[in-house]
Amino acid sequence: MEQLFSCSLCGGLTLLIRKTDKLDKGVWHEYAECQLCKGKVTFFYSDREIRRLLKLQESNPSLHRAKEIQQKMEVLKINIAKH
Numbered sequence: 001m002e003q004l005f006s007c008s009l010c011g012g013l014t015l016l017i018r019k020t021d022k023l024d025k026g027v028w029h030e031y032a033e034c035q036l037c038k039g040k041v042t043f044f045y046s047d048r049e050i051r052r053l054l055k056l057q058e059s060n061p062s063l064h065r066a067k068e069i070q071q072k073m074e075v076l077k078i079n080i081a082k083h
Contacts, residue, residue: 002015002016003015003016004016005032005041007034007036007037007041008041009034009039010034010036010039012034012037014034014035014036015035016032017032017033017035018030018031018032018043019031019032019033019040023045023080026047027045027046027047027076027080028045028047028051029042029045030043030044030045031043044073044077045073045077047072049072050069050076053065053068053069053072054069057069
């Protein structure tokens with residue numbers, strides 16, 4: 001089933017197509033590309049540690065690592081914005 005999302009850049013409703021750009025130092029940019037304006041709507045940035053924690057959380061949801069993962073994502077996002 002196809003999913004739609006509302007683009008936060010142009011406001012249009014478009015098909016959700018997830019993409020990943022691999023940046024420097026093992027950082028990945030996970031985003032959707034708007035089919036109307038071609039803008040990138042970021043889901044999150046991840047590094048090796050965050051991806052490891054996400055995989056661990058997925059395989060064992062009872063570990064309750066969501067808050068730790070979210071905090072690490074925020075720090076990474078801030079560091080990327082500085083550069």
